[in-house]
Amino acid sequence: xxxxxxxxxxxDTLKGLRPDGRLIVIGVSDEPFTIPLASLELIMNRIQIxxxxxxxxxxxxxxxxxxxxxxxxxxxxxYPLDDVADAYERLxxxxxRFRAVITA
Numbered sequence: 001x002x003x004x005x006x007x008x009x010x011x012d013t014l015k016g017l018r019p020d021g022r023l024i025v026i027g028v029s030d031e032p033f034t035i036p037l038a039s040l041e042l043i044m045n046r047i048q049i050x051x052x053x054x055x056x057x058x059x060x061x062x063x064x065x066x067x068x069x070x071x072x073x074x075x076x077x078x079y080p081l082d083d084v085a086d087a088y089e090r091l092x093x094x095x096x097r098f099r100a101v102i103t104a
Contacts, residue, residue, distance in 0.1 A: 001023075001024045001026060001063060001066060001067075001072045002023060002024065002025045002026065002027055003026045003027045003099075004027045004096075004097075004098065004099075005027045005028065005029050005094065006027075006029060006031070006094045006096075006097075007025075007027075007029045007031050007032065007033040007034075008031065008034075009094075009096075009097045009098065010023070010025055010027065010033070011033060011034055011035060012097070014035065014042075014047060014049070017045070017047050018045075019044075019045045019046055019047075020045075020046050020047075020048075021045070021047055021048070022047070022048040022049075022050060023047070023048070023049045023050070024050045024051075024052050024063070024066070025049065025050070025051050025052070026051075026052050026063065035049075074098075074099060075097075075098040075099070076098055076099040076100070076101045077090075077096055077097065077098060077099070077100050077101070078101045078102075078103050079100060079101070079102055079103065080102075080103055081102055081103065081104055084102055087100045087102060
């Protein structure tokens, strides 16, 4: 599940999908979404790319159901509380590849 505002980071996650894997894109960006895999890889591995809205309760339930079933693994970058300004700047610039998490 890609919740990032960087389509480049979201597209990079396709490389880590198993056969029959799905990428659900929830984050929104004005950049183009390009697929870094060759068409043959995409077809042979039966990869699915889905878009989902997050503004209706039913879609939120659907997304959370994937998490509950263990089908989503969060990949995070952690920052100590003292580095919150750096984390914010990286996030604002689209340099955070996954999720930025501040630790106390």
